[in-house]
Amino acid sequence: MRAALFLASAALALPAFAQGAPKPAISVDTLKTVTQTLSSDAYEGRAPTTPAEAKTTGYIVERFKQAGLKPGNKGSWYQDVPLVEISASDVTPLTFTGGKTPVTAAYRSDLVIATYRVTPKVAIRNSDVVFVGYGVNAPERGWNDYAGVDVKGKTVVILINDPDWQTQGLTGDFGGRAMNYYGRWTYKFEEAARQGAAAAIIVHDTEPAAYGWGVVQSSWTGPQLEQDTPGDHMDQSEAVGWIQKPVAEALFASAGKDFGALSRAAASKGFKAVPLGVKASVGFTNTVRRQASKNVIGILPGTAKPDEVVLYSAHWDHLGRCDAVKGDDICNGAVDNASGIAGLVAIAEASAKAGPAKRSQVFLAVTGEESGLLGSKFYAENPVYPLAQTVGGVNMDGLNVVGKAKDFVLVGAGKSELEDMVKPLVAAEGRVIALEPTPEKGYYYRSDHFSMAKLGVPMLYGESGDDLVVGGTAAGRAAAEDYTVNRYHKPQDEYDPKWKWDGAVSDLTIYYALGHSLAESDRWPNWYPTAEFREIRDKSRAGAK
Incomplete structure (x- = not known):
């Protein structure tokens, strides 16, 4: 900072x-x-x-x-x-099945996972996986990565930052090189929840995230805090987290997709979310204080x-x-x-x-x-x-x-x-x-x-x-x-x-x-x-x- x-x-x-x-x-x-x-x-x-x-x-x-x-x-x-403090334990690896080969993301080294919900247990089982590009819904900019797709109960995979972050200069649909709030991880999870996603997973990439995996790992493991409000945040996704970029590349390859090509496509207006044809599973228990x-x-x-x-x-x-x-x-x-x-x-x-x-x-x-x-x-x-x-x-x-x-x-x-x-x-x-x-x-x-x-x-x-x-x-x-x-x-x-x-x-x-x-x-x-x-x-x- x-x-x-x-x-x-x-x-x-x-x-x-x-x-x-x-x-x-x-x-x-x-x-x-x-x-x-x-x-x-x-x-x-x-x-x-x-x-x-x-x-x-x-x-x-x-x-x-x-x-x-x-x-x-x-x-x-x-x-x-x-x-409210929520401490996850007994975290099972995030697994993707149904593709050419199973793909597994191990907790801490490949994956961090948590929940905003105040609940004793999280269990995502065989949830359909959808790639939603940058996960942006910005009507005032004519941009909606969720257009034409229903992600209720599904797992969405999201890119960090906003669509034009690689643009040199400060002009573009989202201000060019300058990140705006649509690029922040907090927004990604907020929008995924509004869309009804069961799980929201951001792909970590050091340059657009602005920090390495070690920062994500130290910040997202151990007790997590959230404001204690009526309703226990049950309007949020069941699970939110990050995976390392190589895991995402392996996931897309297993689904018969090219991660790099789809990431480039996601930077253009009119991008359509892509169901990957695989299913995600992950679970953990929570201690609530x-x-x-x-x-x-x-x-x-x-x-x-x-x-x-x-x-x-x-x-x-x-x-x-x-x-x-x-x-x-x-x-x-x-x-x-x-x-x-x-x-x-x-x-x-x-x-x-x-x-x-x-x-x-x-x-x-x-x-x-x-x-x-x-x-x-x-x-x-x-x-x-x-x-x-x-x-x-x-x-x-x-x-x-x-x-x-x-x-x-x-x-x-x-x-x-x-x-x-x-x-x-x-x-x-x-x-x-x-x-x-x-x-x-x-x-x-x-x-x-x-x-x-x-x-x-x-x-x-x-x-x-x-x-x-x-x-x-x-x-x-x-x-x-x-x-x-x-x-x-x-x-x-x-x-x-x-x-x-x-x-x-x-x-x-x-x-x-x-x-x-x-x-x-x-x-x-x-x-x-x-x-x-x-x-x-x-x-x-x-x-x-």
Whole structure:
């Protein structure tokens, strides 16, 4: 994960420090101490609903108190987030029969499988298998991979990303190289459930997925969390999971089909789903445990407009105990996202030191991001401060610890009025705006700001680019690749005393400046008219007025 930036206001003036006044005091000591503490083995990877949660949230509360915040939820530091934990066991291999030869996907090495349903047992037996391409149903784009096929009770096999991800440039039916929400695995499973599929299986391919199989394996094995809601998610597919690409190729060959040819065909409008003429079977038992997790909320009340809120957020959770690598089974999550919580605390300290602003500033440490943005989703759907009165905010999901960058990347560019507003703040740091180098990875849809954006709160996402002051683009890209391949969602994401914090401080200075400017502003931002979140914001603000 990378640092995420999202803000809101209109026609913002430069902050005082950009006009020559001293910059905010972003404490490097705070960044180091909080990151090292939360990512230590004593916190066991910070998995929600485990004994480590109370230690984690308690530490965040203490740091919020020391920073000068007040309890942010009607006198409490906490917001309960009802979760249900489902742990699969006795997983049988996923088998495909009826083709030229049987094909088997072994659990963990070839397959990860789970369910959103709160049920003690899952048994898929001899389910017809249908290849549905990218699994997209987008009427507004004239695209429906499910057209003309009934997949109720069947197993669908789905490609990751969206149909034009291999297109160079940002033009196409789905935005070209840039991933949109139709490309995310969460959408694939949501749509398969709407279509009535018994099982939904995504084919893992490293480039369009944006991460290797090890990330999928560590994220999808062990206890899985979901929001605990009435109905026990029985409207979802019975089973959801991923298979390795070689397994999919073997499956298609057994069915007398060419995986590569059908994958290419799926990228074109008018693609028709293909029944493979084989049947799928898989089963497992579940241990179910219901337990509330907690978001942590602190506030600096506003002086003139305390009911109008600027929101800073970061997720405190990580994967906890995970598949061991060289005997280490703790996924410490130092960058992802102990560093983000450290940034949240550092901005709280700087904000309190600057004194209260006109609008209230709320600091939200959310749970369950790694399980599907659960804490931020619950907050967005059950906001302590109404979203119509939330001007915008700043989210931090992994700080830059490799050194200051010359550039500042706008992720998911072209969404809101905020993109021009950040330019003078970036310039004040001696940096330039750049477009994201890997738009196909869909970073805009992968962190907690998206929960707010979906319900209308304008969000701008920005982060350090790859052009480092020391080493240039080559060094920056090498560092990003090294983290993704060797540390992301693995036990190796551990604190390193050799990290360089000047890049984090520069980014946090921009985040602080945007947030502080919003808190002192009287204006309200909006999405561009073409943005998918504009309509809901317009309705929300109309109701507030």
